[in-house]
Amino acid sequence: MALILTIDTALERGSVGLFNNADSLGTFVNDSQKDHAGFVQSAIDQLVKDNNTPLEMIDAIAVVNGPGSYTGLRVGLATAKGLCYALEKKLILLNTLDIMAIASIAYHGEKDYYYAPMIDARREDVFTGVYNNQGKIVMEQAALTLNKEIFLPFTSEKKLVLSGSGAIKAAKTLSEEDIIVWDSSYTPEDINILAQKKAAKEDYSDVAYSEPNYLKAFYTTAKTIQ
Structure with missing residues (x-):
């Protein structure tokens, strides 16, 4: 520490x-x-x-x-x-999405839901990813245009917790009984x-070569919040 x-x-x-x-x-x-x-x-x-x-x-x-x-x-x-x-x-x-997921998972007592932190990217787009209750990414982070099919693999199994500035508009594309909207941060x-x-873990970044993560490049392998 x-x-x-x-x-x-x-x-x-x-x-x-x-x-x-x-x-x-x-x-x-x-x-x-x-x-x-x-x-x-x-x-x-x-x-x-x-x-x-x-x-x-x-x-x-x-x-x-x-x-x-x-x-x-x-x-x-x-x-x-x-x-x-x-x-x-x-x-x-x-x-940012990892931190949002940590907060949402903790608030909901690590219940066996899926967790989708979302950042409003204007129009019908959001930055998002889906995590399980252990913090493992089960849908890679990306900039996505919202539609009900995106989250169907998750809502067909269990509740999906939406959080962040994109949650409200995402909720409009989904059935109320399938989701929980957490309006905190x-x-x-x-x-x-x-x-x-x-x-x-000594997981440090190179000061000279570090750049903002605009989510233009997507994760290619599943990971757990480190």
């Missing part, structure tokens, strides 16, 4: 957090996406001041790296990379869960 600074500007709600293992040392949340760029650095400065913890003491910087807002992803990753270069710290890249603490798992 590690002392980790988390940065999230991927979606409408942004956050910055400082975590020592599972313990939160402080978090700040910003609900105005257009203000994320100004919010991030001031929030980091305040966290450092509040905890009397110089950034030099942290072990790694974790950033939510997409999919999400084009501009927001670039803001978060640029901030994280700049700090990693300046402080010579490790970089952890986190997938993930927290900085959920981000830290995945960040700590990656740090424990």
